[in-house]
Amino acid sequence: MKLKTMMIGATSALALTGAAHADGHMADSMTVVSWGGAYQTSQQKAYSEPYAEENGVEFTWDESSGEAVARLRAMSEADNITWDLVDVVAADAMRLCDEGIAMEIDHDELLAPGDDGSSASEDFGDLIVSNCFIPQIVYSTTFGYRTDVAEWGGAEPTSVCDVWDMEAFPGQRALEKRPIGNVEWALICDGVAYEDVYDLLETPEGVARALAKLDEIKDDTVWWSAGAETPQLLADGEIVIGSTYNGRLFSVIEEQQQPVGMLWDYQMFDLDGWIVPAGLPEDRLARTLDFLRYATDTQRLADQAKYIAYGPARASSAPLVSTHAELGIDMAPHMPTDPANSVNTFLFNYEWWADNRDDIDAQFQSWLLQ
Amino acid sequence: MTTSTEPVVAADGLPLKRSLARALRRQKIRALLLIAPLLLFIVLTFLVPIGNMLLRSVDNAIVEETIPRTVEALRGWDEAGDVPPGEDVFEALYADMLIATDAKRHTRLGSRLNYESSGMSSLFRKTNERRLGRFELEQPLAPQFEDIDEDWITLETWRVIKSNSDPVTAGYFLAAMDLRATPTGIEPVSDLQAIYVKLFVRTMILSVTITAMCFLLGYPIAWILANLPSRSANMLLILVLLPFWTSLLVRTSAWKVLLQQQGVINDLLVWVGVLADDNRLAMINNATGTVIAMTHILLPFMILPLYSVMKTISPTYLRAAKSLGATDWTAFWRVYFPQSVPGIGAGAILVFILAIGYYITPELVGGTDGTFISNRIYYHISSSLNWGLAAALATILLAMVLALYWVYDRLVGIDNVKLG
Numbered sequence: 147m148k149l150k151t152m153m154i155g156a157t158s159a160l161a162l163t164g165a166a167h168a169d170g171h172m173a174d175s176m177t178v179v180s181w182g183g184a185y186q187t188s189q190q191k192a193y194s195e196p197y198a199e200e201n202g203v204e205f206t207w208d209e210s211s212g213e214a215v216a217r218l219r220a221m222s223e224a225d226n227i228t229w230d231l232v233d234v235v236a237a238d239a240m241r242l243c244d245e246g247i248a249m250e251i252d253h254d255e256l257l258a259p260g261d262d263g264s265s266a267s268e269d270f271g272d273l274i275v276s277n278c279f280i281p282q283i284v285y286s287t288t289f290g291y292r293t294d295v296a297e298w299g300g301a302e303p304t305s306v307c308d309v310w311d312m313e314a315f316p317g318q319r320a321l322e323k324r325p326i327g328n329v330e331w332a333l334i335c336d337g338v339a340y341e342d343v344y345d346l347l348e349t350p351e352g353v354a355r356a357l358a359k360l361d362e363i364k365d366d367t368v369w370w371s372a373g374a375e376t377p378q379l380l381a382d383g384e385i386v387i388g389s390t391y392n393g394r395l396f397s398v399i400e401e402q403q404q405p406v407g408m409l410w411d412y413q414m415f416d417l418d419g420w421i422v423p424a425g426l427p428e429d430r431l432a433r434t435l436d437f438l439r440y441a442t443d444t445q446r447l448a449d450q451a452k453y454i455a456y457g458p459a460r461a462s463s464a465p466l467v468s469t470h471a472e473l474g475i476d477m478a479p480h481m482p483t484d485p486a487n488s489v490n491t492f493l494f495n496y497e498w499w500a501d502n503r504d505d506i507d508a509q510f511q512s513w514l515l516q
Numbered sequence: 517m518t519t520s521t522e523p524v525v526a527a528d529g530l531p532l533k534r535s536l537a538r539a540l541r542r543q544k545i546r547a548l549l550l551i552a553p554l555l556l557f558i559v560l561t562f563l564v565p566i567g568n569m570l571l572r573s574v575d576n577a578i579v580e581e582t583i584p585r586t587v588e589a590l591r592g593w594d595e596a597g598d599v600p601p602g603e604d605v606f607e608a609l610y611a612d613m614l615i616a617t618d619a620k621r622h623t624r625l626g627s628r629l630n631y632e633s634s635g636m637s638s639l640f641r642k643t644n645e646r647r648l649g650r651f652e653l654e655q656p657l658a659p660q661f662e663d664i665d666e667d668w669i670t671l672e673t674w675r676v677i678k679s680n681s682d683p684v685t686a687g688y689f690l691a692a693m694d695l696r697a698t699p700t701g702i703e704p705v706s707d708l709q710a711i712y713v714k715l716f717v718r719t720m721i722l723s724v725t726i727t728a729m730c731f732l733l734g735y736p737i738a739w740i741l742a743n744l745p746s747r748s749a750n751m752l753l754i755l756v757l758l759p760f761w762t763s764l765l766v767r768t769s770a771w772k773v774l775l776q777q778q779g780v781i782n783d784l785l786v787w788v789g790v791l792a793d794d795n796r797l798a799m800i801n802n803a804t805g806t807v808i809a810m811t812h813i814l815l816p817f818m819i820l821p822l823y824s825v826m827k828t829i830s831p832t833y834l835r836a837a838k839s840l841g842a843t844d845w846t847a848f849w850r851v852y853f854p855q856s857v858p859g860i861g862a863g864a865i866l867v868f869i870l871a872i873g874y875y876i877t878p879e880l881v882g883g884t885d886g887t888f889i890s891n892r893i894y895y896h897i898s899s900s901l902n903w904g905l906a907a908a909l910a911t912i913l914l915a916m917v918l919a920l921y922w923v924y925d926r927l928v929g930i931d932n933v934k935l936g
Contacts, residue, residue: 384776
């Protein structure tokens with residue numbers, strides 16, 4: 147699927163925002179890859195439309211982030227990179243960096259400093275999980291539940307462990323068809339302390355314990371593989387509680403006004419951001435870096451939150467988050483990073499998952515088959 | 517001039533035989549030139565890429581290419597013993613890693629070896645240019661590698677590297693059959709990890725079920741189509757083809773709306789009173805869902821060949837059989853059915869081969885017990901980037917299809933298949 151959006155801006159000769167390269171050497175078109183849907187629209191509105199207006203660059207958007215890792219590897223092997231900037235989740239960025247397909251970035255040199263004067267690497271802080279990764283948003287995988295379940299007698303789940311409580315909260319659940327997230331929640335609800343989770347998962351007993359905990363609800367669970375499934379299942383009443391991305395839940399609750407509530411307890415933080423494919427020709431690279439500098443500055447990241455409920459990755463952007471562009475509601479309370487929502491959060495250990503993903507995934511899939 | 521021993525000559529004075537051969541050869545060349553573009557196209561865009569992909573299932577050149585000196589030095593190390601390799605191996609490793617980190621290839625090797633043993637990925641990532649730059653070359657290197665990560669001096673790490681240092685590996689094929697190589701020989705992986713054999717078996721069973729369902733539903737429809745006057749038959753044929761003009765995802769999602777527990781069919785059954793409200797049928801997110809949705813999607817591939825074969829069966833045979841005293845059933849079973857077998861063969865092969873490679877529909881409606889081996893192939897291509905394992909799984913799948921094709925040829929005869 148290829149969505150081609152042409153946005154040839156007025157050729158007003160505005161000065162480039164902090165461009166480090168001469169204008170003559172930059173390509174005048176760019177192919178940006180993202181996830182499609184509301185998320186891509188938010189990027190177009192906040193980043194590429196204003197940029198195109200200033201610089202007259204033609205943007206082509208490709209909705210291929212879902213298979214970006216495989217496609218980039220194929221492109222790199224064929225030595226024909228057609229993409230200029232690719233939106234991927236942090237774990238994929240790490241994989242692409244390891245494979246040498248993504249370009250290593252000096253964050254302080256290439257990105258704008260924060261509005262509060264901090265350097266880019268301070269501003270993004272811990273979120274720079276790979277040398278190739280430019281963080282953009284913080285999102286979380288968390289639970290949504292129906293607020294009108296008769297059997298619950300007016301009670302609402304308040305803790306992630308209520309997902310396991312079939313007595314108080316009977317009904318079908320939905321969980322992602324992969325181990326990441328699920329095994330951590332299972333161990334937490336099996337009484338393991340937050341800081342011991344990954345140490346325990348490294349042992350066969352730890353994995354067995356997590357799967358045994360998941361066994362308790364296995365027969366009452368729908369396993370999803372696309373982020374849109376849980377919102378649909380919730381809206382249809384097919385499930386009563388299920389995990390998905392917080393932005394999807396926001397649109398079910400606030401935009402579609404469904405009787406759905408949000409459970410922030412132990413939300414699983416994850417990151418999404420940009421990578422630049424390695425080996426771009428000079429003119430395209432110059433254009434890409436110029437756009438990247440613009441699209442990841444403090445104001446632009448804050449602007450994106452007007453269109454979607456994901457938190458900006460820069461610390462300096464948080465105070466600038468304003469209201470939703472259409473609904474007019476205050477967006478700060480819907481950010482995963484909002485203090486009220488992040489009492490209990492779970493931070494992915496990317497390095498750990500990069501090492502153990504294949505192994506634990508094999509055990510998880512084998513468990514699903516049993 | 518021709519010699520006198522050649523009695524027959526052509527008009528241009530050449531021996532007839534040679535002249536004829538030349539004419540034939542010219543024809544052959546012309547024919548070959550005519551199909552050359554197509555042949556070239558197929559070879560370049562189909563056979564070469566597929567062959568290339570399948571070769572990845574045994575290709576393991578990356579280890580030897582990235583750390584050649586280490587591989588060479590490891591030849592003298594006894595992996596069955598209980599001592600880590602000596603200083604010579606670490607010197608070779610240091611030299612190799614300097615080059616590899618400069619070319620940013622060390623992390624690729626780490627990803628490759630991580631398929632064999634978890635932890636190799638971060639081990640190689642940690643051993644980066646910066647850390648290597650701080651090494652003091654006068655000092656022994658092994659402890660300095662140990663400083664980076666103690667895994668560098670464990671036996672396990674070096675056993676993995678040594679056992680994977682050949683440029684050709686059977687490891688991917690073993691993994692694809694839930695086996696693994698150990699120093700003591702090949703043994704099955706633990707039950708907690710076994711998955712592929714189960715999935716291959718399930719893929720076969722579900723594909724056969726889907727093919728059978730398509731046959732049961734498609735045969736009567738094809739029969740009606742073939743026996744109606746052509747005007748109404750054409751109308752109905754459009755209905756058969758209609759699903760082709762709708763997106764696959766839309767059709768699959770439509771089944772969700774129909775089959776889910778709060779869906780149309782369950783609602784209807786509860787409303788009629790056949791089902792209790794708390795006892796709704798689970799018809800989706802399981803094998804049933806896969807069979808129903810895929811039967812629907814693949815049905816036209818069964819109906820069309822059946823229809824075109826049935827069109828050629830003259831109705832006079834049935835009439836003749838009946839006038840000779842056959843009952844309706846005997847006339848159908850002994851006279852009509854055998855003539856429609858080529859259509860069944862073609863339809864069944866088409867449906868089965870398409871079914872066996874499907875992954876979108878099983879992923880969306882298959883839940884946990886309705887997914888296919890292709891879902892795992894897709895995962896390894898797009899997520900884990902373990903293309904070697906994906907290639908091995910695909911090669912096995914291809915071999916299974918070819919084996920079934922061979923069996924089919926022996927039992928039914930491939931000449932007996934007709935598309936029309």
